[in-house]
Amino acid sequence: MNRIVAFFLLACCGVFPAHAETVNCTNLTTLPVTISTQGVYCLKQDVSTAITSGFAIGIATNNVTIDCNGYKLGGLAAGDNTMTAGIYANNRLNITVRNCNVRGFRQGINLAGTGGGHVVENNRFDGNTYIGVHVSGDGSLIRGNLVFATGGSTNLGQGLATTLGIDSRGATNIIDNTVWGTTPMVTATTTTGIGVGDNVDGTVIGNRVSGLGGTSNRAVVLYASADRVRVVNNSLSGASWALDCDDAGGGVAKDNTLESGGGLDGNCLDAGGNFLIP
Structure with missing residues (x-):
């Protein structure tokens, strides 16, 4: 599809051209799998696993792209007690994950540790029990994802007692994501739509957070020395704080639509244009 046709579709009809399937890639057909060679990997079919710990796809090198081409990476068979990550890397650089439907893991994706330069874009994270998306590392981008129905774990395990749709560490940019239906883990009461920690001069732009469960919930939390x-320009709904x-x-807040009892926390700098729904 040439640029003129693509532009016409967007300008006239409000639609984007269909995503072209990645074909020049290594097809991942069985789980679990560890990627140890740099390159482009993909799914050309749905894949799933019932393992209850570890990871479905592990990344043990830098400069890896995973494109699921819209296919499902499934872990629902492990149940609500699962401790498995769908996609996992630790202390890596330049990991890209796109066009995946990641379902039923403790963490849909966990790019942990040091490193950075990651891109997590245009994915659907559905029914993961603790965290939909976790990304650590400066210069990373979390963009255009749908994070849906996160929560319900029966295994508190290690970590926070708070369910999170998206959690980030480092100077990341979190742009144009939808987070909906985040519910607590069993015996817990707290939920967070988007958590942002250790982030200096990063951005949270154009996101939509709503449908948070629990007796204490916050749409966006800036924590752990965020500065x-x-x-900017987010739509945020949280019973405790938006x-x-x-x-x-x-945080510097501008042009956000806020719905909650608390609205905008007094520690945040109000740069104007923020509207609190009465």
């Missing part, structure tokens, strides 16, 4: 994070800044000056 001057730009929170936007919560743990530290003074941790």
